Amino acid sequence: MTRTTRTLLATAMVVALAAPWLSQHLSGQGTAPPAGEQKAKEPVRRLPDGKPDISGHYQSDGGGANYGLEKHPQDFLTPGGRGVVIDPPDGKLPMLPWAVAEQKNRVLPERGYDDPTAHCFVAGVPRSMYVPSPMHILQPPGYVVILHERMAWRVIPLDGRPHVPDSIRLWQGDSVGRWEGDTLVIDTKNLNGKTWLNEVGEIVSHAETVVERLTPVDADTINYEATVTDPLVYSRPWTIAFPMNRQEGDLLEVACHEDDEDLAHLKEIRDAARAGRARR
């Protein structure tokens, strides 16, 4: 049996295992507290083996990271951001000069539709964790499974297995996890470098590796950190952090793309820009 076949089988098995968790967690979410009534923080929930129970429906408070990881003001319809980079301490991404130039190029109007998520490719890691759409976490035995509303998922084994061979490259990468105390540590490699970190085109390459740390601090809050190492793009590793908040609600279908009239509009803009350059 090939490694790929095993991976596919394992995925199918996990999905099958997840079914009871799905039915349990996607129904009967309880009722929200009355408006104005502050819900007291409950302690971290536990599984029978004592590990944190982080299963449930979450929305990250990504602080505008999907529109820039560094602190930035609102720009017309593009939201501002509080800045989620906690290392380096100045909150700036340590981009190499070529990356600075490429990122500036990616925000030109004629590249308004180049973000791969605009073409329904999955967001990659860590962006999947801060796109402004919810996710649902499942914990079948031996795995953590993250279902992202934007039609993506991550199946993270906790059994200590090695990563898939380096020659296999994936939009979401290959993730393996382990518990360090109450912190779920997820190590991701084998990324394909085709994703953007956000709509303003912050950059990762195929050399990207990510270590994520999910630490539940109460029953409804996970402190999320991700350290990205990518020596082709950055002069040093950097780390982002934000909370993930458990919410009432269910995942809804996002049939991307059913019909996107923007494509035609943005092609017009791109073509006009190219024609302008040709005239010059």
Next chain:
Amino acid sequence: MTVVRALAAAAALVVIATGAAFAHHSFSAEYDDKKPLKLTGTVTTMKWSNPHAWIYVDVKEKGGKVVNWAFETGGANALYRRGWRKEDLAPGTVLTIDAFQARNGKPTANATSILLPDGKRLFAGSSAPGAK
């Protein structure tokens, strides 16, 4: 413009309070912040689609000519989470829409909010204001 900016700020607050908007691309590339609009017209079609939904509205111009405007909003699920319902937007419903017109000058705009006949205002979740 001040009013429009205030509405955008209000929309931002609502989005922050309610979560996800579905954004995909550069809005400043497609829409013009110098062209805010407030138009009243009659719904002809509501297209519940992802990643963005569209409302088509017949707007009568000063000379009496009727133009069918296309208003882009957030995705279907973002609208649903903000309280939009199919039955509120039947063809023939009269809406007032705040929006920014497309840079190409066509009757296309990015909606920030709509006002229903019963006075209820719904925010459009359009790619962006305040999405986090």
